[in-house]
Amino acid sequence: MNKAIWYISKYSSPLKYGFASRHFYLAEEFHKLNYRTIIISSNSNHLVRIPKFAARYTREMINGVETWWINTIQYRGSRSIRRILSWLDFEWKLLRMPTFSLPKPDVVIVSSLSLLTIFNGYRLKKKYGAKLVFEIRDIWPLTIVEEGPFRSNNPFVKFLAWTERYGYRKADIIVGTMPNLGGHVEAVTGTQIGCHCIPFGFKSELYDCTEPLPPGYEETYIPRGKFIVGYAGSIGRTNALETLLRCAEQMAEERTIHFLLVGDGDLAETYRRRIQSLNNITIAPKIGKTQVQTFLARCDILYFAVMNTKVWKFGQSLNKVIDYMYAGKPIIASYSGYPSMINEAGCGIFLPAEEAVALKKTIIEYAGMPGDRLREMGLRGKAWLLENRSYEKIAAAYVRLFD
Numbered sequence: 001m002n003k004a005i006w007y008i009s010k011y012s013s014p015l016k017y018g019f020a021s022r023h024f025y026l027a028e029e030f031h032k033l034n035y036r037t038i039i040i041s042s043n044s045n046h047l048v049r050i051p052k053f054a055a056r057y058t059r060e061m062i063n064g065v066e067t068w069w070i071n072t073i074q075y076r077g078s079r080s081i082r083r084i085l086s087w088l089d090f091e092w093k094l095l096r097m098p099t100f101s102l103p104k105p106d107v108v109i110v111s112s113l114s115l116l117t118i119f120n121g122y123r124l125k126k127k128y129g130a131k132l133v134f135e136i137r138d139i140w141p142l143t144i145v146e147e148g149p150f151r152s153n154n155p156f157v158k159f160l161a162w163t164e165r166y167g168y169r170k171a172d173i174i175v176g177t178m179p180n181l182g183g184h185v186e187a188v189t190g191t192q193i194g195c196h197c198i199p200f201g202f203k204s205e206l207y208d209c210t211e212p213l214p215p216g217y218e219e220t221y222i223p224r225g226k227f228i229v230g231y232a233g234s235i236g237r238t239n240a241l242e243t244l245l246r247c248a249e250q251m252a253e254e255r256t257i258h259f260l261l262v263g264d265g266d267l268a269e270t271y272r273r274r275i276q277s278l279n280n281i282t283i284a285p286k287i288g289k290t291q292v293q294t295f296l297a298r299c300d301i302l303y304f305a306v307m308n309t310k311v312w313k314f315g316q317s318l319n320k321v322i323d324y325m326y327a328g329k330p331i332i333a334s335y336s337g338y339p340s341m342i343n344e345a346g347c348g349i350f351l352p353a354e355e356a357v358a359l360k361k362t363i364i365e366y367a368g369m370p371g372d373r374l375r376e377m378g379l380r381g382k383a384w385l386l387e388n389r390s391y392e393k394i395a396a397a398y399v400r401l402f403d
Helices: 022-032 081-095 117-128 142-146 155-170 181-189 204-208 217-221 242-250 268-274 289-296 310-314 319-326 356-367 371-388 391-402
Strands: 004-008 036-042 057-062 065-070 107-111 131-136 173-176 195-197 227-232 257-262 281-284 301-305 331-334 348-351
Touching: 004 022, 004 117, 022 036, 022 065, 022 391, 036 081, 065 081, 081 117, 107 117, 117 131, 117 155, 131 155, 131 391, 142 310, 155 181, 173 181, 173 391, 181 195, 181 310, 204 289, 217 281, 227 289, 242 257, 242 301, 242 356, 257 356, 268 281, 289 319, 301 319, 319 331, 319 371, 331 356, 348 356
Parallel strands: 004 036, 004 107, 036 065, 107 131, 131 173, 173 195, 227 257, 227 301, 257 281, 301 331, 331 348
Antiparallel strands: 057 065
C-alpha cells in the first residue's frame, strides 16, 4: 500500500445496511489506487439502520475497506436533541479511540456532518503530521438558518459558524460537493481560500442491478396514455414540492399530462389530502433504491425543486440529479442557484425556484415536443454523467489533491 487515509464522518454507511454514502464508494476506489483507507463512523444514523454493536469500537471489513464503528447515542428524528448529544458522544469516543492497530495516517479527511469532527481532525493532523482535508457536503449552519427552524443569532448557530470558520482556516485542503463553495468560504472567512469540487458520483453496478416495481404497483399508480412528469424522493419541506402542487392545480384541465410523485416524508399525507379532488396528480408509496430506475423509465420528464434560499447560490451535486440523468430522461428543475450538471449536459432546464407559472409553461412546451427530441435530450444527460461522474474518475481527482 502507498499512503494511509483516515476518512472520518459520523454519517458514513455501506450498501449492506441499506444505503451507501459516497464515503464508501470513494474509499473502495482509494483502495484500488493503492491507498490503505480507514473509515471511522458511527452506528447512530437517522437515514439508515446500522446494527447497535455491543462493543464501543467495532472493526468490520467491507469490500476491502477497514471500517471502524463507534457505538454512540441513538436517535430518530433529524431535529431531535438526541441527535446533537449523539454528535458530542461521537467526538468524545473518537478522542479516546485506541488507534494502536491503525496505520499512521498521511491524510485525514473530515466530512460533514458533523462539523464538530474538525476538532478531532485538527488534533490528528498535529499528532501525526497528516494533511487535513475538510470536506463539506452540507453547508452548515447556513442551511439550518435559511431552510430550517433556526435564526442566525441562536447561540448554537453562532457556535457552529465559529466551528465552520475554524475548520476552513485549519484545513490544508477544503473540498465541497458543490461547485461554488469558494464563494461561501470567502464570504464567511473574509479571505480567499482555495476550494476544490469533489462532487457526488455514481456506481454503475448499483444502477445495473435494477428490480421490477412491486406487484400491482404500476397498474395502481402509473396511468397509461399520459405524458408523465415524475418525481422520486423525499416529500418534505426542503424538497420544495409546493411549486409542483400549485402547477398541478393550475393544470387540472390538462387531461393528457399527469404528475406522479413517488416517496415518503413529513408532508406526504398532507399533500395527499390536498390533491384528493385532482385527477392529474398521484402520490405513490416509497419504493426501494433498486426499483427507482424502473420507475423513472416509466416517466417522460423528471422534476426536482429547491427552496429559493442562499444555500443554492453555491451550487448543487444532488444524488437525485444523478439518478435522473442516469435514467436518460429530460429534467426540469425549479432551481435559482449556481448552475451545474443539467446545463453542462444540455439535458433539461433550470427555472426560477417557486415559480409555478413558469413551470406550467415549460411542462406544456416539453409535452408538445416530438418523442425523438425528448429522448435525445435525456440521453445527452446520461452520456455526460458516464463521461464525468464515475467514482473511479472522482477518486482519481481526489487523490491528486493529496499528492
